[in-house]
Amino acid sequence: MAGVLDNVNQRTQLVGQNRLELLLFRLGTDQLYGINVFKVKEVLQCPALNEIPQRNPVVRGVAHIRGNTVSIMDMNLATGHGPLDNIQNCFVIITEYNRSTQGFLVRGVERIVNLNWEDIHPPPRGAGRENYLTAVTEVEGKLVEIIDVEKILAEVSPMSEEISEGVIEDGIAERVVQKHILIVDDSSIARKQIQRVVESMGIKTTLKKDGREATEYLEQMVAEGKDPYTELILVISDIEMPEMDGYTFTAGVRNNPALSGLHIILHTSLSGVFNEAMVKKVGADDFLAKFNPDELAKRVNDRVLEMTGESMLDNEE
Template identity: 35%
Template sequence: MQEHKGILLESGTNELEIVEFEVGNSKFGINVIKVKEIIQPIAITYIPHAHPHVEGIIQLRGEVLPVVDMFKALGLPPHTQNAQEKFIVAEFNKQTVVFHVGNVTQIHRFSWEQIEKPSDMYQGGNSQIIGVIKHLGEMILLLDFEKIMVDINPESGINVEAVKKLGKRERSEKKIVIAEDSPLLRKLLSDTLSEAGYVNLEFFENGKLAYDYLESIATENDDIEKHVQFVITDIEMPQMDGHHLTKKIKSHPVLSKLPIVIFSSLITDDLRHKGDQVGALDQISKPEIAELILKIDRHIL
């Protein structure tokens, strides 16, 4: 896995690579970018009164890491030990965590256009599924790992208290367009940005919808900055990811003037160059909401 991660996809191609794994009888996917390594299970130290989804902790190369039981996290029947079980060591949102899964099968490359948004009918309001991939007659479900971790530790998510520490804020009518696929994150961003005084917000659940909206404005108005002052985008989104969205905006004769900040759990030293290549003004790691707000302040007030 470490060697494979060295082959980074070209910036802005709207592609991703996923590690396919199994929990129970279902197949799930995690972005390769999030995966540090995959290891055989090792001894877990039980932690009294830990969250029910946390099996305990392990020590890996001197680092103490929590182990999340994905069977419990996904509401599936308890697993029985088998030789195929794996630990997926993942890093995102400036944290490292181990996911205990039934098996890891293979790595796939897909276009974000192949990934369908889950239907509201079956995903419910508390869904952990952000995308569905049809592959060889089966379905691979992309999981919202950020939500799984926020459910376990709410303090690891975007916190409105961080905004209150910035002091008294003036109300701003400047228009901000936000592309974010997670309903939880859209709600948290709405709450925190509104608390910061930014109330003129337009949310889209993927990059394609955001781009279509911006392009429709640009078609009728040469001066886009009179109508939209700032764009915020996640990276991982069905249909069109944040890198591809940024690349298209920066390649557009009218939209290219817009400042774009990538706000994602995937901001690492290894990946920062991808956002730079597509023209992002800045890249900020979730959940650093105060840093995001200060960046907006500097560019649109």
């Protein structure tokens, strides 16, 4: 256990191409679960928790950790099972998602494994739409389930998807009536969040759940004689995805002469440990940390103006 704790901080600084490191943990049973080490700040024995009034039942309490007050969520309870008992003997995984720090209570922490994203697969079709899995893999013959943490966070503490007044220009969608935006994300919650923001601007969307699926979609578009630059405004892609991650997807697009000029924004919850040098290395046009509807809408707004000419506001002057 000490080895796991000692190495988490060091390993979170690593950024690879189409690879990831999973921290394996258990909840109420022997089933193994995994979380990307890039999201993990530290692992510690469950500290003393203070209850807060009118809290969501998933939040077992708050803890004071390194000068900060952190909400501690019971991951077993959050995924539709019973609450973990004897929490003083449990562990807390401190993570950073979507620009905030939170802790997840788990029964036990195992070890860190190094895998290729090609070995990470979407949940089986029979898992149903309401499952809390974003992917599955196998480690030494055992199934490992990767939990959709963004789904948990959206249920415990929903984020506003409203765009503030003045962020986008009136009539922006009229400039791109025949175009759409390709959204690539393995989390169903994240896809829907982005889709709702973009479509509230009056712009159409196409959704794909990983880099491989998005690559096949773009290649099929070219094979059918369609012009990607006529069809698409831009691509908004997550980084962490099964089959093919956002880095590899972006690099593949840049290496394809028929697609190389597409505008790509990497949109990720890896805000705390993200290495911006990777954006330049793989050739993405921009990076945006999840999830801020105003910032996302502003990026889309500016891209449309870049494609179609000067600001409408300038034309009125």
